[in-house]
Amino acid sequence: xxxxxxxxxxxxxxxxYYGPGRSGKTTNLHYIYSQVPADRxxxxxxxxxxxxxxxxxxxxxxxxxxxSGFTTKFQLYTVPGQVYYQTTRKLVLQGADxxxxxxxxxxxxxxxxxxxxxxxxxxxxxxxxxxxxxxLVLQYNKQDLPAGLIHTQVELDDALNFRGVPSFGADALHxxxxxxxxxxxxxxxxxxxxxSGGE
Amino acid sequence: MQTAEAWVATPLRQFLDDARVRVAVLMNASxxxxxxxxxxxxxxxxxxxxxxxxxxxxxxxxxxxxxGKPFEGVHVAGRDQQAHLGVAPxxxxxxxxxxxFDEHTSLGLVQxxxxxxxxxxxxxxxxxxxxxxxxxxxxESDLNRNLAALFGRT
Numbered sequence: 001x002x003x004x005x006x007x008x009x010x011x012x013x014x015x016x017y018y019g020p021g022r023s024g025k026t027t028n029l030h031y032i033y034s035q036v037p038a039d040r041x042x043x044x045x046x047x048x049x050x051x052x053x054x055x056x057x058x059x060x061x062x063x064x065x066x067x068s069g070f071t072t073k074f075q076l077y078t079v080p081g082q083v084y085y086q087t088t089r090k091l092v093l094q095g096a097d098x099x100x101x102x103x104x105x106x107x108x109x110x111x112x113x114x115x116x117x118x119x120x121x122x123x124x125x126x127x128x129x130x131x132x133x134x135x136l137v138l139q140y141n142k143q144d145l146p147a148g149l150i151h152t153q154v155e156l157d158d159a160l161n162f163r164g165v166p167s168f169g170a171d172a173l174h175x176x177x178x179x180x181x182x183x184x185x186x187x188x189x190x191x192x193x194x195x196s197g198g199e
Numbered sequence: 200m201q202t203a204e205a206w207v208a209t210p211l212r213q214f215l216d217d218a219r220v221r222v223a224v225l226m227n228a229s230x231x232x233x234x235x236x237x238x239x240x241x242x243x244x245x246x247x248x249x250x251x252x253x254x255x256x257x258x259x260x261x262x263x264x265x266x267g268k269p270f271e272g273v274h275v276a277g278r279d280q281q282a283h284l285g286v287a288p289x290x291x292x293x294x295x296x297x298x299x300f301d302e303h304t305s306l307g308l309v310q311x312x313x314x315x316x317x318x319x320x321x322x323x324x325x326x327x328x329x330x331x332x333x334x335x336x337x338x339e340s341d342l343n344r345n346l347a348a349l350f351g352r353t
Contacts, residue, residue: 010203011334012231012245035350042242045249056253061245065345068335072345075231075245091256095229179350186342194334 010071013189014095018120019102020112021053021081024141027172028102029060029076032182035175036062054080057092067190074186081116090123098135098189100181102172103160105142105150110159117160135188137166139181144171201241202234206326210319211236214296218312221280222299224248225320227292228255237299251284251297274306283309287317289324 017025026046033044040063047056058078065072077096079089093099101120103113121131140156151159153169161167166184170177200215202208211225211234222237224244230252238244254273262270273284283298283306296316298309 012203014229014231037349040242040349042240042246045246047253056257057249059246059249061242061249062349063242064342064349067341067345068338070334073241073245075249077249087260091253091260095227095231179346179352183343183346186346187339190334190338190342194338195336 010073011067011190011193012073012075013097014075014077015098015100015185015189016093016096017076017078017100017102018089018093018116019081020104020109020116021083023081023102023104023109023113023116024170024172025078025081025102026054026058027141028100028139028170028178028181029058029078031172031175031178032062032076033060035179039063040065053082054078055085056080056088064186072190083115086119086123089119090126093120093123094127096134097192098137098185100137100139100185101160102139102141103156105140105156105169106145107149107151110151113156113160132163135185135192136163137168137181137184137188139168139170139172139177141170141172141177143169143177144174200234200236203231204233206323207234207320210316210323213319214312214316217315218298218300218309219304220283220298220300220309221303222297224251224297226252226295226297228252228295233294247297251295254284255286255295276306281306283313285310285313285317287313287320289321291324294320 017028019025042061045059048054060076062074064074077092079092101117124131124134138161140153157167168177168181168184170181172178200212207225215223215236224235224247225233226248230249232244232248235244258273259269262268271286275282280299280301285296287294287296300309
């Protein structure tokens with residue numbers, strides 16, 4: 001859960017970018033890293049394989065500044081998407097305050113998206129967390145590809161968004177949708193700390 | 200020294216004074232920082248915590264696979280500095296303490312005072328009041344403004 005210090009009025013939240021391999025989770029963090037001024041971010045840590053696939057996680061600390069008088073910091077993580085890194089995904093998911101599910105919009109990747117979403121729910125259940133209570137947004141990445149190769153946002157909502165959570169089309173490589181996704185999950189996570197408590 | 204939760208301050212201060220380490224970071228097993236001394240930038244602290252939590256998780260899993268039980272406690276001896284990562288069980292779940300030290304102390308001293316720290320932090324965790332935090336109802340305007348500034352959209 002979010003760490004809150006009333007004395008110094010600080011909040012720290014953990015956000016995990018989840019999704020199938022090559023859906024663009026690391027690309028989201030790289031884009032955010034490239035946009036944020038140096039004094040508001042830490043070094044981006046990528047524990048990757050030699051082929052540049054995420055081996056353990058990517059990590060990016062962000063200082064969001066003051067929100068309602070609380071200094072607010074976000075820890076952004078990605079999990080490795082490949083099926084065989086199941087143990088690592090569970091470890092990185094521990095203690096997450098919010099999850100961004102990055103789906104690959106390509107038609108041929110739909111089964112991988114569904115499998116990864118099921119994997120997310122199973123891993124949350126294993127930690128005794130009701131997936132319906134975790135702040136979640138969906139990002140449909142690679143919407144810049146030719147129309148014939150990808151599902152539309154409406155089609156992906158039909159296939160993946162059975163909870164009716166906020167969803168965002170994106171082209172994480174070039175930036176569109178990355179900011180909106182981060183804002184969406186930030187709002188859901190912080191709302192849990194507000195009087196409405198996420199209701 | 201800075202703490203994200205006040206109840207960790209006294210045990211952490213005592214450990215710093217006793218063990219004479221250069222850097223100490225206390226975190227939960229998920230890598231969220233609870234207190235630190237020795238870092239100048241909060242974002243550097245968060246990176247150190249994420250990596251330390253990963254080391255702990257990896258060592259635990261490695262131990263389970265090799266010996267049937269998790270390895271607890273990691274020590275790395277560098278040329279000029281050493282690092283020690285220990286696990287402190289508490290009623291609020293396990294906490295990790297990462298210490299970096301040089302010739303002003305020794306591994307033996309760090310281990311001795313870490314044992315004392317484990318007892319103190321477990322006792323402190325019993326007494327805390329976990330009240331629900333509250334942001335203002337209209338926090339969204341602050342959030343939108345700050346994110347827009349971060350992304351250079353103002």
